[in-house]
Amino acid sequence: MPRRIVIIGCGVSGTTAAFQARKTDRTAKIVLLGDETLPEYSRCGLPYAFSHIVPSLEALIGYDEAFYEQMNRIDLRLGLKATRINTEKRSIEATRSKDNSIETLGYDTLVLTTGARPSTVPIPGSDLKGVFTIRTMNDVERLTNHLVENNAKRVAIVGAGLTGSEMAEALLQRGMAVLEAEIVPEILPVILDPDMASIIRARAEEHGVDYHLNSTLEEIVGRNGRVSGIRISGENYPVDAVIVAVRVKPNTELAREAGIVLGESGGIKTDERMATSAANVYAAGDCIETYDRITRRHIFFQLATTAVRQALVAGINAAGGNAEYPGSTGVTTVKLFGLEVASFGPTTTVSEKLGLHPVSVRVTGSTRLPYYPGGKDLTVKLLADPKDGRLLGAQLVGEEGATLRANLASMAGHLGLSVEEFEQIETCYSPPLAPVWDPVTIAAQALLRKLQTSQAAKSRPVTTVEN
Amino acid sequence: MPRRIVIIGCGVSGTTAAFQARKTDRTAKIVLLGDETLPEYSRCGLPYAFSHIVPSLEALIGYDEAFYEQMNRIDLRLGLKATRINTEKRSIEATRSKDNSIETLGYDTLVLTTGARPSTVPIPGSDLKGVFTIRTMNDVERLTNHLVENNAKRVAIVGAGLTGSEMAEALLQRGMAVLEAEIVPEILPVILDPDMASIIRARAEEHGVDYHLNSTLEEIVGRNGRVSGIRISGENYPVDAVIVAVRVKPNTELAREAGIVLGESGGIKTDERMATSAANVYAAGDCIETYDRITRRHIFFQLATTAVRQALVAGINAAGGNAEYPGSTGVTTVKLFGLEVASFGPTTTVSEKLGLHPVSVRVTGSTRLPYYPGGKDLTVKLLADPKDGRLLGAQLVGEEGATLRANLASMAGHLGLSVEEFEQIETCYSPPLAPVWDPVTIAAQALLRKLQTSQAAKSRPVTTVEN
Numbered sequence: 001m002p003r004r005i006v007i008i009g010c011g012v013s014g015t016t017a018a019f020q021a022r023k024t025d026r027t028a029k030i031v032l033l034g035d036e037t038l039p040e041y042s043r044c045g046l047p048y049a050f051s052h053i054v055p056s057l058e059a060l061i062g063y064d065e066a067f068y069e070q071m072n073r074i075d076l077r078l079g080l081k082a083t084r085i086n087t088e089k090r091s092i093e094a095t096r097s098k099d100n101s102i103e104t105l106g107y108d109t110l111v112l113t114t115g116a117r118p119s120t121v122p123i124p125g126s127d128l129k130g131v132f133t134i135r136t137m138n139d140v141e142r143l144t145n146h147l148v149e150n151n152a153k154r155v156a157i158v159g160a161g162l163t164g165s166e167m168a169e170a171l172l173q174r175g176m177a178v179l180e181a182e183i184v185p186e187i188l189p190v191i192l193d194p195d196m197a198s199i200i201r202a203r204a205e206e207h208g209v210d211y212h213l214n215s216t217l218e219e220i221v222g223r224n225g226r227v228s229g230i231r232i233s234g235e236n237y238p239v240d241a242v243i244v245a246v247r248v249k250p251n252t253e254l255a256r257e258a259g260i261v262l263g264e265s266g267g268i269k270t271d272e273r274m275a276t277s278a279a280n281v282y283a284a285g286d287c288i289e290t291y292d293r294i295t296r297r298h299i300f301f302q303l304a305t306t307a308v309r310q311a312l313v314a315g316i317n318a319a320g321g322n323a324e325y326p327g328s329t330g331v332t333t334v335k336l337f338g339l340e341v342a343s344f345g346p347t348t349t350v351s352e353k354l355g356l357h358p359v360s361v362r363v364t365g366s367t368r369l370p371y372y373p374g375g376k377d378l379t380v381k382l383l384a385d386p387k388d389g390r391l392l393g394a395q396l397v398g399e400e401g402a403t404l405r406a407n408l409a410s411m412a413g414h415l416g417l418s419v420e421e422f423e424q425i426e427t428c429y430s431p432p433l434a435p436v437w438d439p440v441t442i443a444a445q446a447l448l449r450k451l452q453t454s455q456a457a458k459s460r461p462v463t464t465v466e467n
Numbered sequence: 468m469p470r471r472i473v474i475i476g477c478g479v480s481g482t483t484a485a486f487q488a489r490k491t492d493r494t495a496k497i498v499l500l501g502d503e504t505l506p507e508y509s510r511c512g513l514p515y516a517f518s519h520i521v522p523s524l525e526a527l528i529g530y531d532e533a534f535y536e537q538m539n540r541i542d543l544r545l546g547l548k549a550t551r552i553n554t555e556k557r558s559i560e561a562t563r564s565k566d567n568s569i570e571t572l573g574y575d576t577l578v579l580t581t582g583a584r585p586s587t588v589p590i591p592g593s594d595l596k597g598v599f600t601i602r603t604m605n606d607v608e609r610l611t612n613h614l615v616e617n618n619a620k621r622v623a624i625v626g627a628g629l630t631g632s633e634m635a636e637a638l639l640q641r642g643m644a645v646l647e648a649e650i651v652p653e654i655l656p657v658i659l660d661p662d663m664a665s666i667i668r669a670r671a672e673e674h675g676v677d678y679h680l681n682s683t684l685e686e687i688v689g690r691n692g693r694v695s696g697i698r699i700s701g702e703n704y705p706v707d708a709v710i711v712a713v714r715v716k717p718n719t720e721l722a723r724e725a726g727i728v729l730g731e732s733g734g735i736k737t738d739e740r741m742a743t744s745a746a747n748v749y750a751a752g753d754c755i756e757t758y759d760r761i762t763r764r765h766i767f768f769q770l771a772t773t774a775v776r777q778a779l780v781a782g783i784n785a786a787g788g789n790a791e792y793p794g795s796t797g798v799t800t801v802k803l804f805g806l807e808v809a810s811f812g813p814t815t816t817v818s819e820k821l822g823l824h825p826v827s828v829r830v831t832g833s834t835r836l837p838y839y840p841g842g843k844d845l846t847v848k849l850l851a852d853p854k855d856g857r858l859l860g861a862q863l864v865g866e867e868g869a870t871l872r873a874n875l876a877s878m879a880g881h882l883g884l885s886v887e888e889f890e891q892i893e894t895c896y897s898p899p900l901a902p903v904w905d906p907v908t909i910a911a912q913a914l915l916r917k918l919q920t921s922q923a924a925k926s927r928p929v930t931t932v933e934n
Contacts, residue, residue: 012903042836045836048839048899053839054838054839054898303896304896304903305894305895305896308903309893326891329893333895333896334897334900335900342895369512371509371521372515372520372521373521401871403897403901404868404871404872404875407875408871408874411875411878411879414892414893424793425874425877425881426795426796426798426877426881427877428770428772428798428873428874428877429511429772430800431509431512431515432520432802433807433870434871436479
């Protein structure tokens, strides 16, 4: 009898797991459940479809339904929401959104790719018309309609992380005025130290973003059931819509109710084979906690890149193969207001909280030699653990070249290289393409000197005074 | 008494060694000899100054003389050619080009950064007016003058390596017709396999380069002592100038005559500290042979990036410090006709000659997801050693992103990673910047499958037939 593989959730993780399961087991019966009515689409692309850089929302859809069913014999069930897992009986229950009918599906192996959902804010007015989160295509459609119908001119964004920042730029591109409120003192606090984030903030302010940092969101103000303003730290600002982009929470209810163990982070706990605590149940993507190779803890990364690699492993193993996911450095990139912004590893604040007390340097170099036209400034911050000299993190901001250089530094982090080992990695040069000494190398050299100085200071012998 | 450091050769190696020696020993007396009359300038920039992308030849000069003398107390002696080293007496003799007077300089440590020089071709006509090599600023000035004075319209280039290819593009940009002759069947044979190089050749041909591959250069034809044509494989082609760009040879005469050991490659032999066989004599840059970490032999790299790293080490050690150079992967990049071309490691042909019998794949991916505008094709070829699965080389060609991705692959090569280990390195993604699965990762995945298949084929047990 063919193996029955059920996959719950048809975002990029579920889809990847399904295709990989098919490659691993040509005869398995594979069922892929999605509670939305659309097949997988790129959530990361939503801000760009909103701003019309991508011509339509539909362009974000990865594959049409025929590709699943006819080309890969994947039984794609859309509009079907899993509501219960019975790990004893190896079955799940699911509710059809069309008619609320309930269906039971048996499995030999199950993959949970239930994703995550955005948080809302527990303040007065958060249920008004005109308050949005940005997670689904439907969210963006509703936002767009609201802005058009109300002839909107001003939008407030709550949260200045990745999604909030991308939406700020997209809204400006659509001619809106943008106010962005953030509870902490600087934007992009998860991926950057404040000294690096301030470079992007300065650029965003030039483009017109009105930031309210260190601020307390007190109320979303309404008129006739519809957003008319926002009160931040005691001040009222008139706005036509509010986008809440504060934090994404893993969808773990289904797993938890089935007795599947969650980690301290709140995500589903898995081993390296992406196996959960329940026999024959695997999990991957935004619903799980991921092993962070740098800080050696399990945390909640919200990255498509970790999701697809985990899903690949889960799909192989659910189909009878054997693969392992080694964990991630959390390497991330985003383009904001003409700047590439990329990083891996914990920020200085997080490092300090973990007792790592990093040594760091910040260097601004150029992506070309001075004589060659078109070189761009690239600011690189590197963090190291002074105990063992290991590279802990990199943060890069510049008009070009940050993304791919973050990969290079992140590879060093992945492998646990010391700054000294990383500094020895040669990079290639040609006048139109790259400088002789890469800005990342220059930063590594500076960090190495700083580490050696701090090491020398520590190992200096205590002078005993003799009489 | 202060340490006396003498450095022979003031290209980028000599200059780097001098500055690093100064940083290492604040009181040393540092003498830097250059046989040209100009301080260090970027040789790699010459084609771009010729084509006027860089506004002038002078723009290529790294630092003015005051920066050496006043800022760094380096005694820069230009137009002074070292002619003899006496390693017993620790002294050198040098001839002043101005008046042929001879000077003797004593040293405590000596650094040889004598560089390399282009080869000429041993055929009739190679001494005609209008035959050039491209190594010095003076070469480019003479070429430019010749083209202008003779109202030149057609130029032949002998050799389709890096310099020949860069000059072909530069000549086209100056409105010349370009014929390029190469003895082997495909262009860029040192850094690329023919299947990769043909992508660039097709593009160059669209731009108008007239290639003569697999060809024999028989004669440079002259009229009134001046180039009027070139005979290749029995055919005559009228040209107004010939650029010979076939091979760069290390300048080792000075070292050899002093009894300093050369390696099999013909370059000066050094250890990891860049020490030569003579006591207190170091060497770096184009005049030495470099440890190739991939093929584990000493070969002759012609890269500014290896030169400066070696020179840094030589400068530190010559000044009493202690540093080591770990060898190189030979990672190289060049921009040709709008394409980034980058590689590290031996080509398939060289690998075969070394008995490595590599397994390889070639993959064309995109630098963006399909839905995001502006993504460019990137073709990636990866080579692995089937014996141990080690990544042996990478070759990348595309309109963007080849250079920095070559660094990533080269880092794997530097560290001796297997394809399996390299494939696990996560890369970052954002719609405007990079795809979820990087083309390099996709190539690594394909290569891993191919390695596993070939491994499985080998380990399959021999079937014994039973009756």
